[in-house]
Amino acid sequence: LGSIRCYCLKALTIASERQQHRVQHGPCSYTFILPEVEHCRPLKDIQVTNTLQSDSPPEPESDTSQTKQSKSQKERPSWQERKLQSLESAMENNTQWLQKLENFIQENVRSGMEEIKRTAVHTQTAAMLEMGTNLLSQSAEQTRKLTDVETQVLNQTSRLEIQLLEYSLFTNRLEKHILLQTQEISRLSDKNSFLEQRLLALEGRYGRELKGLQSEKQQLQELLERQSQLVSQLQSELGSSSLNSTLMQRQQAMLTDTVQQLLAKASHCNEISNMPEEEPLSFKDCAEILRSGVKESGIYSIRLHNSTQTVKVFCDMKTRGGGWTVIQHRRNGSVDFHRGWRDYKMGFGEPSGEHWLGNDIIHKLTSSQDYSLHVQLRDREGNEAYSHYDHFYIDGEDNNYSLHADSFSGTAGRTSSLSHTGCQFSTKDRDNDRCTCKCAQLASGGWWFEACGPSNLNGIYYPASSSVVRYNSIKWYYWKGPNLITTMTTMMVRPANF
Ligand SMILES: *[C@@H]1O[C@H](CO)[C@@H](O)[C@H](O)[C@H]1NC(C)=O
Numbered sequence: 001l002g003s004i005r006c007y008c009l010k011a012l013t014i015a016s017e018r019q020q021h022r023v024q025h026g027p028c029s030y031t032f033i034l035p036e037v038e039h040c041r042p043l044k045d046i047q048v049t050n051t052l053q054s055d056s057p058p059e060p061e062s063d064t065s066q067t068k069q070s071k072s073q074k075e076r077p078s079w080q081e082r083k084l085q086s087l088e089s090a091m092e093n094n095t096q097w098l099q100k101l102e103n104f105i106q107e108n109v110r111s112g113m114e115e116i117k118r119t120a121v122h123t124q125t126a127a128m129l130e131m132g133t134n135l136l137s138q139s140a141e142q143t144r145k146l147t148d149v150e151t152q153v154l155n156q157t158s159r160l161e162i163q164l165l166e167y168s169l170f171t172n173r174l175e176k177h178i179l180l181q182t183q184e185i186s187r188l189s190d191k192n193s194f195l196e197q198r199l200l201a202l203e204g205r206y207g208r209e210l211k212g213l214q215s216e217k218q219q220l221q222e223l224l225e226r227q228s229q230l231v232s233q234l235q236s237e238l239g240s241s242s243l244n245s246t247l248m249q250r251q252q253a254m255l256t257d258t259v260q261q262l263l264a265k266a267s268h269c270n271e272i273s274n275m276p277e278e279e280p281l282s283f284k285d286c287a288e289i290l291r292s293g294v295k296e297s298g299i300y301s302i303r304l305h306n307s308t309q310t311v312k313v314f315c316d317m318k319t320r321g322g323g324w325t326v327i328q329h330r331r332n333g334s335v336d337f338h339r340g341w342r343d344y345k346m347g348f349g350e351p352s353g354e355h356w357l358g359n360d361i362i363h364k365l366t367s368s369q370d371y372s373l374h375v376q377l378r379d380r381e382g383n384e385a386y387s388h389y390d391h392f393y394i395d396g397e398d399n400n401y402s403l404h405a406d407s408f409s410g411t412a413g414r415t416s417s418l419s420h421t422g423c424q425f426s427t428k429d430r431d432n433d434r435c436t437c438k439c440a441q442l443a444s445g446g447w448w449f450e451a452c453g454p455s456n457l458n459g460i461y462y463p464a465s466s467s468v469v470r471y472n473s474i475k476w477y478y479w480k481g482p483n484l485i486t487t488m489t490t491m492m493v494r495p496a497n498f
């Protein structure tokens, strides 16, 4: 091979333009310069370049001889021909060899190229495989996502379809409903038209009746006008008559005026006639005052019999004809009646209110002439009752004001609640009763106690609200028993022959 190489190099150095092939094999590198096909063809021709001839190393002698032969060709053409033939075969050999070489080289090159190609393909395929796997995984993911989306879309569509179905059902039902409604409406409109016809008929009838009524109304109005005219006439007549009545009223007023003037004059005359009498008059009791013409209850002065002493007393001019001189009166408990002998002797309180006239005065009054006693009572319910004694008087102090009362009558009990005749007067400081006890202290006040007795109008005045029974309260036993709670007591005297 080394020789071949060297030969080739020498043979082909000039052909620089020709194709070069470099092959690396281990430490050796091979450079091949391949002959052109154009230059190869003319090999069969006789014309061969001098350089080639001169450069052929294996046979330098023949080579030189060849040149010599070419010079001597003219002389010996056969030799030259032989020489040419040999050269030609050599050339052929060379070309064959070269072809073989070329084939070899080409094979080598092809195998190397294939190897290179294979390695490159390997690496490339690996990369491609990687990429492929990546792509595959990506695509798988994408497909998965796509399937998800698809399922979702399917789900949505299915739901929408379901809703659509429901809606269609609903609309169907609505349509049915609407159909029913329209049928109903048509029926109603039929009815309505029927009713309208009836209404029209009724309207016609009522219009006729209305006309009749209107004519009646006009007649009535005419009547009314006539009536109102009559009424106005009557009113005018009434006005004139009322004028007449006012005239009469005025006349009446004038008459009453004159009457009053006359009365005033008459009373004045009376006063004039009374006045001189009143001054010297001294009444001995209320009966005399009443007889003198005074009819009003109130406080008056009396002069006791055979005495210059005047006493203010309350005169009751209303009860049973009036003329009563009040000797005891209680009404609201404002005066204390639980007093001693002297107070009862002299009297206490005011004639206008609660009052005890005084035992001395009562004695003087009732002993001067025959008197009757009237006891007037009122309980807390407002019931009134009385006890009446036709004859009543009390003794003087020397007889301890002994009581004398008889001829009992009245509504405050069928039996007299006063003590018997001769019963002496007792106070808390003068005990003249027939009890071993002291009735005036037990029962309180001053009274004609017997064995304390069934009565004591000078006991403690308990208010009407009190409901407890007390031994020391005001008592008039035969009217209400021990339960009497009075709101008023009055003892009064009047001449028995009044
Ligand atoms: C050509 O090659 C053959 C065999 O390869 C050989 O026998 C022959 O001598 C060669 N001819 C020349 C002229 O070299």
Ligand SMILES: *[C@@H]1O[C@H](CO)[C@@H](O)[C@H](O)[C@H]1NC(C)=O
Pocket (backbone or CB within 6 Å): 155, 158
């Ligand atoms: C649709 O999706 C809902 C939840 O989003 C699920 O409850 C339902 O079962 C799904 N329906 C179908 C038909 O897949």
Ligand SMILES: *[C@@H]1O[C@H](CO)[C@@H](O)[C@H](O)[C@H]1NC(C)=O
Pocket (backbone or CB within 6 Å): 237, 240, 241, 244
């Ligand atoms: C009113 O009185 C006059 C006389 O004063 C009398 O002519 C007339 O009729 C009276 N009228 C009535 C309505 O009484």
Ligand SMILES: *[C@@H]1O[C@H](CO)[C@@H](O)[C@H](O)[C@H]1NC(C)=O
Pocket (backbone or CB within 6 Å): 305, 306
């Ligand atoms: C009162 O007057 C009468 C006569 O009218 C007389 O008999 C009597 O004694 C007199 N009494 C006293 C207390 O003066």
Ligand SMILES: *[C@@H]1O[C@H](CO)[C@@H](O)[C@H](O)[C@H]1NC(C)=O
Pocket (backbone or CB within 6 Å): 331, 332, 333, 334, 352, 353, 354
């Ligand atoms: C009792 O009556 C008298 C006379 O009307 C009056 O002045 C007095 O205020 C009365 N007292 C009570 C406690 O009502």
Ligand SMILES: *[C@@H]1O[C@H](CO)[C@@H](O)[C@H](O)[C@H]1NC(C)=O
Pocket (backbone or CB within 6 Å): 398, 399, 400, 430, 431, 432
């Ligand atoms: C009057 O009462 C006193 C005691 O209070 C007595 O001493 C006197 O005897 C009594 N008089 C008569 C007449 O009973």
